[in-house]
Amino acid sequence: MDLLRLVADQRCVACDAPGRLLCGSCRALMPWLGAPGCPRCGGPVRDPCPTCAGLAPELARVGAAVRLAGPAAAAVRAWKDEARAPVARLAERCIAARISPPPSGAVLVPVPPAAERAAWRGVDGPADLAGRLARRWGRALAPALLARADEAPQRGLGAAARRRNAVRAYRASGRAPARCVLIDDVMTTGATLSVCARLLHAHGAREVRAVTFARVVTEP
Ligand SMILES: [Zn+2]
Ligand SMILES: [Zn+2]
Numbered sequence: 001m002d003l004l005r006l007v008a009d010q011r012c013v014a015c016d017a018p019g020r021l022l023c024g025s026c027r028a029l030m031p032w033l034g035a036p037g038c039p040r041c042g043g044p045v046r047d048p049c050p051t052c053a054g055l056a057p058e059l060a061r062v063g064a065a066v067r068l069a070g071p072a073a074a075a076v077r078a079w080k081d082e083a084r085a086p087v088a089r090l091a092e093r094c095i096a097a098r099i100s101p102p103p104s105g106a107v108l109v110p111v112p113p114a115a116e117r118a119a120w121r122g123v124d125g126p127a128d129l130a131g132r133l134a135r136r137w138g139r140a141l142a143p144a145l146l147a148r149a150d151e152a153p154q155r156g157l158g159a160a161a162r163r164r165n166a167v168r169a170y171r172a173s174g175r176a177p178a179r180c181v182l183i184d185d186v187m188t189t190g191a192t193l194s195v196c197a198r199l200l201h202a203h204g205a206r207e208v209r210a211v212t213f214a215r216v217v218t219e220p
Contacts, residue, residue, distance in 0.1 A: 013078050013087045014071035021086050026071035032098065033064055033215070041190070043217055050218055056194035058201040058208055064215035065094040068186055072214045076186055079125055088125060091185065091213035092132040099211055101137040106209075107177040108134045108141050111184040111196055112148045112170065129213065130183035139181075146172055146196055170196055176205040187215040 012023035022030070033042055038049045041062045055062070066072040072094075079087035102108075110130035127143055134141035149171045180200050182193055187210070197208040 010086070013084060013090050014074040021090050022071065022075075026074075029070045030094070031067040031069045031072055033067055033217075043215070051190060054194075055190045056198050059190070059194050059197035059210060060207050061209040062187060062190065062193065062212070062215075063099045063210070064187055064212045065091075065098040066214050067217050068188075068214040076214060079185065088123075088128040088132060091129050092136060095129075095133060095211060095213060096136055102139060102181045102209060102211075103179060104139075105177075106139055106179040106181050108137075108139055108183050109145050109176075109180050109196075109200065110141075110143060111182055111192060112146050126184050129185065133183060133211070140177075142177065142180075145174065145176060145180075146170055146199065170199055172199045172203040174203070176200040176203040178204070178206045180205045180208045182208065182210040184210065184212045185214065187212045189216070 010021060011018050012026055013021060014026040015023060017023045017026075037043055038045050038052060040060075041049060041051045041055065042064060043049060043051045051062075068076065075087050075090060078084050079091070108130045110124070110126040113124060113126065130141055130143065133139075147170070149169055182196050182200075184193065187193060193210045193212075197205075197210070200208050
């Protein structure tokens with residue numbers, strides 16, 4: 001495919017209008033997470049922070065570029081449902097615009113998509129995003145450090161049993177680098193990131209942070 005064709009084929013990942021990766025009107029509606037926020041999770045400052053209350057102590061810090069709403073939510077749907085590669089590019093650019101690069105020596109670790117979460121068709125979105133960020137920031141990538149283990153069905157289980165199952169849903173192979181940065185598309189409650197952070201600590205990590213494209217913000 002030649003380059004002109006590629007440019008002509010480009011459509012807005014949020015509204016499908018032809019032309020750009022993110023059209024002007026969607027760009028204006030992008031729900032950027034404003035600073036200053038909660039110093040640990042970047043959410044709106046409230047004391048105590050309801051998001052941080054649910055995060056594992058092993059998860060030192062979480063950063064997201066946008067709230068999961070409007071064009072950002074549409075972009076995530078397109079990313080998962082249509083496996084559109086340009087969405088990873090958009091997510092990378094939004095993160096680069098909002099989040100400072102992790103400290104040198106930090107290693108990026110994509111969160112493996114779990115069966116229970118929205119299915120990715122044909123791509124591993126977090127791995128794609130992590131690879132792009134690793135190149136952009138000049139950081140190492142550990143694409144296979146975390147993997148999905150077989151999951152027990154969650155239906156009909158209480159919260160405690162669900163948490164136990166969630167812990168068993170992932171496994172780490174080998175020793176984790178001292179500084180890890182988990183990369184995922186969306187943070188909902190932070191439960192998945194918490195489980196992965198615990199696992200990385202158990203495998204030798206000393207500091208685990210997380211960066212996601214979007215996050216759910218619970219309104220007060
Ligand atoms: Zn648009
Ligand atoms: Zn917080």
